[in-house]
């Protein structure tokens with residue numbers, strides 16, 4: 001109960017941070033479409049039903065998506081990205 005409440009609270013803090021600047025492999029991420037540098041980050045599961053069925057757990061990975069705050073273009077990253085602002 002208390003833990004659930006804390007998780008909800010933490011999520012709200014993260015949400016209130018809003019769009020930010022990110023680095024991937026030490027390079028500032030710039031939107032390929034509009035050259036904006038503010039993104040909203042979220043995680044996306046890459047796993048497929050087939051991969052799960054075949055027990056290919058290595059295929060069940062999560063990716064990071066950075067959605068451009070201006071034009072909405074979604075950038076996919078298969079590695080960790082760092083928020084710098």
Ligand SMILES: [Zn+2]
Pocket residue numbers: 031032033034035036068069070071072073
């Ligand atoms: Zn953009």
